Amino acid sequence: MTRSRLAGHALVEALMAQGIDTVFGVPGESYLAALDGFHEHAGRIRFIACRHEGGASFMADAQGKLSAWPGVCFVTRGPGASNAAIGLHTAFQDSTPMLLLVGQVAGEQRDREAFQELDYRQVFGPGTLGMAKWVAEVQHPDRLPEYVARAFHTAVQGRPGPVVLVLPEDMLATPTTAPVLPRVVPAQAWPAPGALRELRSMLLQAERPLAIVGGSGWTAESARALQRFAEAWQLPVGCGFRFQDTFDNHHPLYAGDVGIGINPKLAARVREADLILAIGVRLGEMTTGGYRHLTVPRPTQRLAHLHAGAEELGRVYAADILLQCAPAVAGQALATLEPPAGALPWAAWAASAHADYEANHEAMAVAPLDMAQVIKTVQRLAPPDTIYTNGAGNFSAWLHRYTRYAGLQHHGRTQLAPTSGAMGYGVPAAVAASLLCPDRSVVNVAGDGDFLMTGQELATARAHGAGTGTGKLISIVVDNGTWGTIRMHQEREYPGRVSGSDLLANPDFAALARAYGWQAACVTASAEFEPAFATALAASGPTLIHLRLDSDVSTPRTTLTALRAAALKGR
Ligand SMILES: Cc1ncc(C[n+]2csc(CCOP(=O)(O)OP(=O)(O)O)c2C)c(N)n1
Numbered sequence: 427m428t429r430s431r432l433a434g435h436a437l438v439e440a441l442m443a444q445g446i447d448t449v450f451g452v453p454g455e456s457y458l459a460a461l462d463g464f465h466e467h468a469g470r471i472r473f474i475a476c477r478h479e480g481g482a483s484f485m486a487d488a489q490g491k492l493s494a495w496p497g498v499c500f501v502t503r504g505p506g507a508s509n510a511a512i513g514l515h516t517a518f519q520d521s522t523p524m525l526l527l528v529g530q531v532a533g534e535q536r537d538r539e540a541f542q543e544l545d546y547r548q549v550f551g552p553g554t555l556g557m558a559k560w561v562a563e564v565q566h567p568d569r570l571p572e573y574v575a576r577a578f579h580t581a582v583q584g585r586p587g588p589v590v591l592v593l594p595e596d597m598l599a600t601p602t603t604a605p606v607l608p609r610v611v612p613a614q615a616w617p618a619p620g621a622l623r624e625l626r627s628m629l630l631q632a633e634r635p636l637a638i639v640g641g642s643g644w645t646a647e648s649a650r651a652l653q654r655f656a657e658a659w660q661l662p663v664g665c666g667f668r669f670q671d672t673f674d675n676h677h678p679l680y681a682g683d684v685g686i687g688i689n690p691k692l693a694a695r696v697r698e699a700d701l702i703l704a705i706g707v708r709l710g711e712m713t714t715g716g717y718r719h720l721t722v723p724r725p726t727q728r729l730a731h732l733h734a735g736a737e738e739l740g741r742v743y744a745a746d747i748l749l750q751c752a753p754a755v756a757g758q759a760l761a762t763l764e765p766p767a768g769a770l771p772w773a774a775w776a777a778s779a780h781a782d783y784e785a786n787h788e789a790m791a792v793a794p795l796d797m798a799q800v801i802k803t804v805q806r807l808a809p810p811d812t813i814y815t816n817g818a819g820n821f822s823a824w825l826h827r828y829t830r831y832a833g834l835q836h837h838g839r840t841q842l843a844p845t846s847g848a849m850g851y852g853v854p855a856a857v858a859a860s861l862l863c864p865d866r867s868v869v870n871v872a873g874d875g876d877f878l879m880t881g882q883e884l885a886t887a888r889a890h891g892a893g894t895g896t897g898k899l900i901s902i903v904v905d906n907g908t909w910g911t912i913r914m915h916q917e918r919e920y921p922g923r924v925s926g927s928d929l930l931a932n933p934d935f936a937a938l939a940r941a942y943g944w945q946a947a948c949v950t951a952s953a954e955f956e957p958a959f960a961t962a963l964a965a966s967g968p969t970l971i972h973l974r975l976d977s978d979v980s981t982p983r984t985t986l987t988a989l990r991a992a993a994l995k996g997r
Contacts, residue, residue, distance in 0.1 A: 427603060428603050428604065428605040428606075429603065430601045430602065430603045431466075431601065431602070432459045432463065432599055432601055432602075433459065433567030433570055433597055433598050433599070433600050433602045434457065434458070434459025434460035434461070434462055434463045434598040434599065435459070435460075435462065435463035435466055436463075436567065436571065436602050436604060436606065437463060437527075437570055437574065437593070437598065438460060438463030438464055438466065438467050438471060439463070439467070439606045440570060440571050440574040440575075440606040440607070441471065441498060441574065442467065442470055442471050442606075443606040443607065443608060443609060444496075444574065444575075444578050444609050444610065445495060445609055446471065446496075446498050447470065447472065448471070448472050448474060448489065448498075448862060449464070449471065449472070449473050449474065449486075449498045449499070449500050449527075450476055450482040450483075450485040450486050450489070450497070450498070450499050450500070451474070451475065451476065451479075451499055451500030451501055451527075452475065452476055452477075452479050452482055452501055452502065452506055452509075453473075453475060453502070454501065454502020454503065454506050455502070455529075455595075456502045456528075456529025456530060456531070456542070456595045457500065457502065457527070457529035457593060457595065457598055458595070458598075458599070459595070459598040459599040460500070460527070460529075460593070460598055461473070473500070474861065474886065474890055475886070475889075476854070476883060476886045477882040477883055477885050477886055478509060478880065478882055478883070479499075479506045479507075479508075479509035479510040479513075480509050480510065480512045480513065480850060480854075480880060481850075481857075481880045481882065481883040481886065482499050482500075482501065482510065482513070482854070483499045483501075483509075483510040483511075483512060483513020483514060483516075483517075483524075483526065484512070484516065484848075484850065484851050484854035484855055484858075484880065485497070485499070485513075485854045485855065485858035485883075486498055486499035486513060486517075486524050486525075486526070487513050487516050487517045487520065487522045487524055487844075487855070488815070488842050488854065488855035488856075488858040488859055488862075489862060490517060490522040490524045490581075490586075490642075491520070491522050491642065491839050491842055492813075492838065492839050492842070492858075492859060492862060492863065493862075494523070494582075494586075494642065494643055494644065494645065494754075495523060496523040496524055496525045496577075496578055496581040496582065496589075497517075497522070497523070497525070497858075498524070498525045498527065499513060499524065499525070499526050499527070500526075500527040500528075501526070501527070501528055501529070502528070502529045502542070503528060503530055503531060503542040503543065503544060504542035504543065504544045505542060506528070506529070507526075507528045507544060507546065507549070507550075508544075510526060510528075511549075511550070511557070512848055512850070513526075514526055514550060514557050514558060514588050514590070515556065515557055515846055515848070516844045516846040516848045516851065517587060517588035518556055518557055518558065518559075518587050518588055518846075519556070519710075519844070519845055519846035520642065520668075520844060520845045520846060521585050521586045521587055521641055521642045521643075521708065522586060522587070522588070522642055523581040523582045523586040523587065523588070523642070523643075524581060524587070524588035524589070525577050525578070525581060525589055525590075526550075526558070526588060526590045526591070527590075527591050527593060528546060528590060528591070528592050528593065529593055529595055529598075530543075530546075530563065530592045530593055530594040530595065531543045531594065531595065532594055532595050532596035533565065533594045533596055533597065534596065536594075546561050546563070546590055546592045547561045547562075547563070547592075550590050557588075558587070558588050558589055558590045559580050559581065559587040559588065559589050560576075560577070560580045560589045560590070561589070561590040561592070562576075562577075562589075562590070562591055562592065563592040563593075563594070564591060564592065564594070564597060565594070565597065567597055567598075567600045567601070567602035567604065568602050568603075568604040569604070570602065570604060571604050571605065571606045571607045572607070573591055574591070574606075574607070575607040575610055577589045577591055578609075578610045579610050579612060582612045582643070583612045583613055583734075584615075584734050584735040584736065584737075585733070585734055585735025585737065585738050586642050586643050586734070612752075614752040614754050614755050615734060615751050615752050616751055616752075616755055616759055617732070617749035617750065617751045617759055618749075621747060621748075621749050622749070622759065624747055625703075625730055625747055625749065625763065626763045626764070628701060628728060628730060628746065628747065629659060629701065629763070630766060631701075632700055632701035632728070633700055633771060633772060633775075634698060634699045634700045634701070634772055634775050635659075635661055635662075635699065635700070635701040635703060635772060636661070636663075636664060636681065636695060636696060636699040636701070636702055636703070636779070637656060637661045637662070637663045637664070637704075637705055638663075638664045638665070638666055638684050638696075638702060638704050638705070638707055638713065639652065639663055639664075639665055639666065639669070639672045639673050639707060640665055640666030640667075640669030640672050640705075640706055640707030640708075640713070641666070641669060641672075641705075641706035641707045641708065641733065641734070641753055642706075642753070643706070643734055643752055643754050644672060644706065644753040644754065644756075644834050645753075645754045645834075646834060646835045646836075646838065647757070647758070647835075648753060648754055648755060648756055648757035648758060649672065649673075649757060649833055649834035649835040650757065650835040651757030651758045651760070651761040652672075652673065652705070652756065652757035652760065652761075653673065653674065653677065653757075653833065653835065654761050655757060655760040655761045655763065656673070656677075656679050657679065658761070658763075658765040659763070659765050659770065660770045660773055660776050661679060661703070661776065662679055662680075662681040662695075662775065662776040662779035662780065663677075663679050663680055663681055664680075664681040664682055664683065664684040664692060664696070664779075665680075665682075665683050665684065666683075666684055666685065666707035666710075666713040666845075667683070667684065667685030667710070667712035667713045667845055668685060668712075668826075668841065668843040668844065668845045669707060669841070669845075670683045670685075670826065670829070670831045670841050671831035671832065671833065671834060671839055671840045671841040672706070672707075672833070672834055673833050674831075674832060674833030674835075674836065675829075675830035675831045675832070675833075676830055676832075677833070678777075678780050679779075679780060680780060680783055681695065681779035681780060681782070681783055682779075682783040682786060683826060684696060684713050684719075685712050685826070686712055686823070686826075687823045687826065687981065687982070687983075688715065689782060689786040691782040691785075691786070692779070692782060692783070692786075693715055693719055695779060695782070696715070696719040696720070696727075697719050697726075697727075699727050700727055700728060701727060701728045701729075701730065702720065702725070702727045702728070702729050702730070703730050703732070704729065704730070704731045704732065704733075705732045705753075705756055705760070706732065706733060706753040706756055707733075708733070708738055709731065709742060709743055710845070712845065712847075717742070720743065722742060722743065723742065723743060723744050724743075724744045728746045729743055729745040729746055729747075730745065730746060730747045730748075730749070731743065731745045731747075731748050731749070732748075732749040732750075732751050732756055732759075732760075733748075733750065733751070734750070734751065734752040734753060735750075736750055786827065787827075787828065789802075789828070789982065790982075792979060793952075794950065794951040794952065794976075795949070795950060795951055795952055795955075795973060795974065795975055795976070796952045797821075797824040797904070797973075797979070797982070798824060798827075798828055798982060799952050799955070800824070800902070800952070800955050800973065801824050801825055801827075801828040801829060801871075802828055803955055803956050803959060804829075804869055804902075804959060805828070805829060805830065807956070807963060808867055808869055808963070809866070809867050810832055810836070810837070811832070811836070811837035811840065811866050811867075812840065812867045812868065812869055813839070813840050813841075813842060813856075813859045813863065813866055813867070813868045813869070814829055814831070814840060814841055814842070814843075814868075814869050814870075814871070815841075815842040815843065815851070815852040815853075815855040815856040815859065815868065815869070815870045815871075816842075816843045816851070816852040816870065816871050816872065817843075817844065817848065817849045817850050817851040817852040817853075817872060817873070817876040817877075817879070817880075818844065818848060818849045818851070818873075818876060818911070819849065819872075819873035819875060819876045819904075819909075819910060819911050820873070820910045820911045820914060820981050821871060821872070821873040821876070821906075821910070822843065822871065822873075823981050823982055824871075824982055825871045826843075827982055828982075829841075837866075842855040842856075842859060843855075849873075849875065849876045849879050850876060850877075850879030850880035851880075852870045852871065852872045852876065852877075852901075853870055853872060853877060853880045853881055853883050853901060854880050854883045854886075855870070856868045856869075856870035856899060856901060857883050857886055857887045857892050857899070860887065860892035860893050860899040860968075861887075861891075861892050863897065864892075864895040864896070864897050865895060865896045865897050867897045867898040867899075867900070867963070868893070868897065868898070868899050868900070869900050869901075869902065870900070870901040870902065871901075871902045872901060872902070872903050872904065873903075873904055873906075873910065874903060874904065874905040874906065874907065874908075874929060874932055874935070875908075875909045875910075875929060877901070877903045878933075881938070884901075884939060884943075884944055884968075884970070885942055887899060887944075887968055888942055888943040888944070888967075888968070892968060893967055893969075894966060894967050898962060898963055898965065898968070898969070899967075899968035899969075900959070900962045900963070900969050900970075901939075901944075901968070901969075901970045901971070902970075902971045902973060903935045903970060903971070903972050903973065904973050904975055905932055905972060905973060905974050905975060906975045906976070906977040906979070907928070907929050907930075907932060908927055908928055908929055908977045909926075909927045909928075909929065910927075910977065910980060912926070912927040913927040913928075913977075913986060914980045914981065914986065914989060917980075917989040917990045917993060918989055918993050919993070921989075921990045921993035921994050922990055922994070934972075935948075935970060935972040936948045936970065936972045938970075939969075939970035939972075944967065944968045944970050945961075945962070945965050945967060945968070945969040945970075946969065946970045946971070946972065947961065947962070947969070947970075947971050947972070948971075948972045948974065949971055949972065949973050949974070950973075955971075955973075958971050959971065
């Protein structure tokens with residue numbers, strides 16, 4: 427017989443039983459009994475109090491990405507849950523397993539629009555597709571373990587994603603003797619043998635095959651087997667948008683990232699391929715070049731799509747073959763396909779794919795501050811297992827283009843970046859990564875607009891000692907005084923008509939960081955970056971490096987002036 431304790435304590439025990447030792451959140455009076463549970467079990471589980479629920483939910487997403495297990499975020503009702511929505515949406519679009527716990531008004535007050543009351547099934551529920559896989563309100567304390575176990579199953583099985591458990595405050599404060607359930611073991615889909623045989627014959631008929639890999643739920647073993655499969659079949663491999671770390675970027679079969687700012691030669695190669703093998707990745711708008719590299723609904727290429735979620739297979743594209751298979755075992759499944767004896771006919775195609783990738787590393791020199799050189803310097807000096815984080819904005823184009831991410835089999839995830847394109851993701855993701863992996867260094871690259879959406883989490887980093895161990899925590903803020911991405915689109919569509927995209931007044935980012943207890947440096951020219959970054963790598967605490975970039979430098983390929991001129995000429 428389990429001893430009687432508050433349901434709030436039972437909840438914390440259930441989380442621990444699922445292997446959770448860190449929860450990110452902002453406290454609220456709606457879940458005091460659960461906060462008391464964290465106090466009860468301090469030493470075995472920690473509650474990281476963040477400064478904004480947007481930051482907390484991004485941190486939980488980063489936790490989910492790093493561990494391939496649900497990250498956990500705990501927030502209060504109405505206002506807290508509303509603030510947390512951005513992380514929930516990101517976890518949904520990124521297929522990140524996550525559990526959002528929300529305090530709720532007491533059962534006896536329900537449906538009166540009581541203080542901060544919201545109906546979360548309406549707000550986040552499947553009726554509003556795109557926010558959560560499942561939303562449930564726990565009415566009875568004895569059923570808490572059942573709900574928690576189902577939440578973990580739902581978050582990790584099939585296409586991973588976020589789930590929401592709503593917890594009325596009176597329920598949390600009620601005693602229960604319900605025992606917690608053991609850690610769930612997710613079911614892993616494996617393709618039918620016939621489907622694998624068919625896939626093999628499609629490969630044998632191909633002349634220009636290309637694999638596009640990504641998605642969440644991979645294990646190191648499966649990533650290693652994926653590499654074996656690619657090597658056995660000499661397949662060129664591209665990585666889906668913001669899943670650039672799925673396949674080792676140093677590998678001679680690596681073809682580059684299939685996302686925003688794609689190498690034009692790779693985009694052409696995707697179109698020219700006669701067989702696309704999409705493995706673990708969603709064929710979303712960013713990975714398909716706005717559904718143009720693979721035309722909808724019937725691509726010109728033959729298409730084999732392997733994905734964990736039944737609902738994802740055949741959702742947009744009429745593929746030639748669909749294989750329901752979890753990334754955790756996808757590599758092993760594919761590695762069972764025996765390659766033909768002798769050389770494969772597409773060896774030259776694969777070699778040129780990698781040559782194109784290498785050539786794309788060449789950068790045009792930019793003065794006085796060269797972003798390509800900045801990223802290359804970071805890569806040269808940072809340890810190989812460094813975790814890179816970013817939010818959304820044109821600044822990320824340099825990071826994505828010039829960073830060579832290690833494959834998942836080497837260091838797990840090394841890229842934490844939102845496929846949802848959510849600004850403000852990078853700082854909290856970096857803080858979370860640093861707290862969860864204190865031995866690894868973490869480098870965040872942020873835009874000036876991007877940074878200030880969640881920059882308050884610098885305080886969370888200091889409060890919990892992020893970046894004070896062997897691993898360093900460094901945030902590089904690219905300050906061009908503008909919402910540069912939007913300005914780029916304006917210059918293309920409405921040249922010369924700048925509206926709403928100037929930031930007008932920015933803080934002194936280095937002074938701001940120092941106020942939070944971070945070390946800081948300001949860099950205005952390329953030569954100053956290396957010493958600043960080396961100092962940050964040697965520092966005993968976190969460092970912010972403020973880069974002042976000319977606002978005209980729009981992307982690694984062009985300037986605002988050139989975009990405006992081209993748009994005006996085209997009129
Ligand atoms: C939360 C959120 N709000 C708005 C946007 C739309 N948006 C995309 S990029 C961008 C500008 C980014 O500016 P900045 O961080 O300064 O980077 P830059 O593009 O200048 O490099 C905006 C407003 C978004 N993606 N996410």
